[in-house]
Amino acid sequence: MTVIEKELPEGGDRMLRGTPGQTIGPFFKFGLEYADGPYVVPPYSPGAIHISGYVRDGAGFAIPDALVEIWGAGPDGSQITEHGSLHRDGHRFTGFGRSATDDEGRFFFWTREPGATEAGKAPFFAVMLFARGLPNKLHTRIYLPDDEAALAADPFLASLAPEERATLVAKRNEDGSLSHDLWMQGEKETVFLAY
Amino acid sequence: MAEVQGARKPEEMLASDDFPTQRRIVEEIAGIHERFDAAEAAGEHHAQRTLWDFPPYRSSILRHPTKNPKLVDPESVELWSPAYGQRDVSEIEADLTLQHAGEPLGQRMTIRGRILDGWGRPVANQLVEIWQANAAGRYIHQRDQHPAPLDPNFTGAGRTITDDQGWYSFTTIKPGAYPWKNHQNAWRPAHIHFSLFGSKFTQRLVTQVYFPGDPLFALDPIYNSIPDQQDRDRLLATYDHDLTVPEFSLGFRWDIVLTGKHATWFEPEGDH
Numbered sequence: 160m161t162v163i164e165k166e167l168p169e170g171g172d173r174m175l176r177g178t179p180g181q182t183i184g185p186f187f188k189f190g191l192e193y194a195d196g197p198y199v200v201p202p203y204s205p206g207a208i209h210i211s212g213y214v215r216d217g218a219g220f221a222i223p224d225a226l227v228e229i230w231g232a233g234p235d236g237s238q239i240t241e242h243g244s245l246h247r248d249g250h251r252f253t254g255f256g257r258s259a260t261d262d263e264g265r266f267f268f269w270t271r272e273p274g275a276t277e278a279g280k281a282p283f284f285a286v287m288l289f290a291r292g293l294p295n296k297l298h299t300r301i302y303l304p305d306d307e308a309a310l311a312a313d314p315f316l317a318s319l320a321p322e323e324r325a326t327l328v329a330k331r332n333e334d335g336s337l338s339h340d341l342w343m344q345g346e347k348e349t350v351f352l353a354y
Numbered sequence: 355m356a357e358v359q360g361a362r363k364p365e366e367m368l369a370s371d372d373f374p375t376q377r378r379i380v381e382e383i384a385g386i387h388e389r390f391d392a393a394e395a396a397g398e399h400h401a402q403r404t405l406w407d408f409p410p411y412r413s414s415i416l417r418h419p420t421k422n423p424k425l426v427d428p429e430s431v432e433l434w435s436p437a438y439g440q441r442d443v444s445e446i447e448a449d450l451t452l453q454h455a456g457e458p459l460g461q462r463m464t465i466r467g468r469i470l471d472g473w474g475r476p477v478a479n480q481l482v483e484i485w486q487a488n489a490a491g492r493y494i495h496q497r498d499q500h501p502a503p504l505d506p507n508f509t510g511a512g513r514t515i516t517d518d519q520g521w522y523s524f525t526t527i528k529p530g531a532y533p534w535k536n537h538q539n540a541w542r543p544a545h546i547h548f549s550l551f552g553s554k555f556t557q558r559l560v561t562q563v564y565f566p567g568d569p570l571f572a573l574d575p576i577y578n579s580i581p582d583q584q585d586r587d588r589l590l591a592t593y594d595h596d597l598t599v600p601e602f603s604l605g606f607r608w609d610i611v612l613t614g615k616h617a618t619w620f621e622p623e624g625d626h
Contacts, residue, residue: 161467161592161607161609162468162470162474162609162611167472167473167474168473169473169475171473174472174473174613174615175470175472175473175474175611175613176584176585176588176611176613177403177472177588177611177612177613177614178559178561178588178589178610178611178612179403179404179561179580179585179586179588179589180403180404180559180560180561181404181547181560181561181562181576181577181579181580181589182411182414182560182576182579183547183560184547184562184576185364185368185495185497185498185534186485186493186495186497186498187485187547188495189485189493189494189495189509189510189511190483190484190485190510190511190547190549191483191485191549215358215359216416216417217415217416217417217420218359218416219357219358219359220359220360220361220362220416221359221360221361222361222417223361223362223363223364224364224367228558230431230434230435230436230555231431232430232431236430238430238431238434239434239436239437240437241437242437242438242439242440242441242442243439243441243442244436244438244442245438245442245443245481245513246441246442253436253437254436255436260361262361262363262364263360263361264360264361273431276429276430276431277429277430280429280430283431284431285431285432285555287555287558289560290417291413291417292411292413292414292416292417292418293406293414293417293418294404294405294406294408294411294414294418294576294579295402295404295406295579296558296559296560297406297419297423298423298432298556298558315426315429319424343416343417343418343419344416344417344418344419344420348419348420348421349419350421350423350424351419351421351423351424352423352424352425352426353401353402353422353423353424353425353426354425354426354427354428354432354556354614354615
């Protein structure tokens with residue numbers, strides 16, 4: 160397919176027809192996985208947090224061939240423009256992480272907590288989910304759990320039913336780490352997003 | 355409510371539980387496409403051009419969301435994208451035929467195209483990742499154990515960064531068709547997986563490119579999880595003799611549009 164060059168008004172509602180997505184398939188790891196993927200920052204470095212969880216199917220089974228990506232703002236809410244997510248230097252913060260679920264269906268990241276990027280909005284990680292058996296990408300968010308006032312005031316979260324909202328907010332563990340499971344189906348089905 | 359369970363072994367999940375015939379799969383695909391066409395003809399517009407709920411692809415049954423995604427305004431971080439540069443990807447990673455001591459077997463292929471956003475602007479300086487089977491249809495992944503030969507001179511993974519005008523280019527070999535266990539005698543059309551970042555995180559996309567004239571298209575539930583032929587055609591590379599390198603490789607052109615936004619299309623904008 161060759162797309163004829165044509166520029167449309169930026170931000171307008173009329174757009175070129177997009178290229179559709181397809182499943183990531185069963186054998187993506189040799190193409191997409193890299194050792195530093197989950198280590199957005201070095202473990203236990205100042206400001207580093209660990210976030211992990213399971214990706215679960217409609218029968219409750221964890222999914223051992225899913226891919227989770229997170230993309231976050233800086234701790235002060237700033238946009239991150241550093242290169243180097245594929246070749247990390249252990250210092251500059253790139254904000255992007257990629258974690259293939261392991262054979263027990265678990266993903267993890269070492270990263271920093273994002274700050275709120277806009278007044279009145281609660282801070283969150285933007286999240287992509289891919290899997291064998293999932294015909295196209297899914298977008299979701301993982302909100303930080305601590306600032307309950309910010310969560311309560313966030314207009315998007317406020318628009319959701321309590322059980323929907325619960326699928327988007329991580330759980331803080333005693334050791335300071337975060338846990339967050341992604342459910343494809345069922346009562347805990349994660350709220351996925353379209354834009 | 356679903357009980358929390360461990361993970362099944364990936365090897366045990368590759369074959370579907372009911373292992374239907376190819377005829378049965380084709381009938382199921384036809385039924386879903388007919389219902390989709392009827393709904394669109396009745397004025398229903400599907401923002402989602404790939405069906406998450408597509409039972410002919412058996413492993414999707416327990417892995418697709420059952421609720422519609424929530425339509426939200428993208429916020430800050432979703433309007434930005436990770437930044438990639440020379441530091442992330444070396445030039446040689448775009449040539450999958452140079453990764454080993456010897457030459458891989460198969461027909462060499464150059465695939466080149468532009469990545470544009472929904473408003474026709476180039477997606478510059480962004481990461482493109484590809485992975486594929488070898489010429490015999492075998493993936494290097496250890497869980498692909500079907501008895502086609504591995505090629506010691508071919509891994510099948512590559513990366514590049516788009517230039518200022520959104521162009522990418524890869525040199526590789528044509529992948530073979532790949533057998534899988536979704537149903538009896540199931541074969542995937544030859545394809546290369548593409549992972550793409552746009553200028554906004556909402557545009558992130560993973561998809562597959564196919565090649566003209568593949569006899570397996572009508573039989574494949576993954577290709578057909580996109581119910582509209584015009585959309586499926588957007589996954590087809592075009593043979594381009596201007597990209598063919600004399601005595602070296604056959605040339606294919608494939609452009610990609612990353613929209614990431616629910617919108618009305620400007621049509622027609624393409625040809626074949």
